[in-house]
Amino acid sequence: MAEGKSITCDICGVEKRVVNRWWKVKEMADHLRIHKAEAAVSQPYKNICGQSCVNRIIDRWMATGSLEKAEVVHPE
Numbered sequence: 018m019a020e021g022k023s024i025t026c027d028i029c030g031v032e033k034r035v036v037n038r039w040w041k042v043k044e045m046a047d048h049l050r051i052h053k054a055e056a057a058v059s060q061p062y063k064n065i066c067g068q069s070c071v072n073r074i075i076d077r078w079m080a081t082g083s084l085e086k087a088e089v090v091h092p093e
Contacts, residue, residue, distance in 0.1 A: 026066035028073050033066070040065040042074055044084040049075065 024033040033039055039054035043062040051071065052058050063084060065071050078084055 024064050026070055027063040028065060028070035031066050033064070038067060040067075040071055042071065042084070044078070049078060049084075 024039075025031065026033075026039075033054075041052045041054055041056065041058045041062040042065050043050045043052070043058055050058075052062075054064070063074065065074060074084065
């Protein structure tokens with residue numbers, strides 16, 4: 018992670034820490050690709066903090082057919 022650059026989960030808004038196991042989710046034409054956060058993945062992708070949020074984004078994508086509609090407003 019670049020110095021001074023904060024990464025947050027696109028589902029729940031939690032900030033990434035060094036020890037967290039994160040995922041990148043990328044929407045393809047008719048499916049999702051899920052990669053470990055360390056993988057080199059071309060943009061656009063969603064930063065996802067863990068299994069619970071991966072499950073949430075998959076559920077929402079299955080219901081709406083789009084990652085854009087799967088985004089959650091982060092609590093303030």
